[in-house]
Amino acid sequence: MTKSGQARFSRRKSLSWMSVDRHARLLSLAGVILSVGATPEPATAYGAVSDSPRRDQQLGPAPAMELTAPSHPPREPQRPAIILAHAIVVRTSPAQGGVGAEDIGKVEVWYDAGIRDAFAALAVVSASGERVDKRDAAIDSADPSHVSVSVNRLTPGKYTARYRALSADGHLVSGAWEFEVRP
Secondary structure, rough: OHHHHHHHHHHHHHHHHHHHHHHHHHHHHHHHHHHHHHHHOOEOOOOOOOOOEEEEEEEEOOOOOOOOOOOOOOOOOOOOOOOOOOOEEEEEEEEOOOEEEOOOEEEEEEEOOEEEEEEEEEEEEEEOOOOOOOOOOOOOOOOOEEEEEEEEEOEEEEEEEEEEEEEEOOEEEEEEEEEEEEO
16 A cells, blocks of 8 residues: 555544544533433432441432523514625626717726725726726725726727625625627
8 A cells, every 4th residue: 555545544544533532422422411310319418428428318309490581571683783795786887788888988886785995896898808997996985885997988899897896794706797889
């Protein structure tokens, strides 16, 4: 057997022993949980202190305990202040598959929730692969779910807008949409 084969066998063997050990500990814990309060004979207390304890004193039943609910009524469940989820594009300008004017001025995207500034990006690329935006993509300070990038006058043709954003939950979302410019 090769050294790598021996190492794999050794790892498998140690992993199987770890799982057996974990299984045994879980069974032991389950036994303790199940046996609590399940004694076959009445509980006894030790008498005088000696080397061998005596079972000469039987304990009586434990006094009854009354369980009561809190004095105040339970509160209704509250909804979290912020629901964290991946950002989803809800609108674009120009629209997906839509037509824009040559003097469009800027390309925009709106998400369903605010996004983080760290990785916000929006780029416009021509059909030939040339980037045609002014590389000034920015999140709108009045609406953190809105990102726009400026473009010069566009020539007729097909364009792809590529976006990237960091959601409030920390997930990076990205994608693209296409639009066309006609004279």
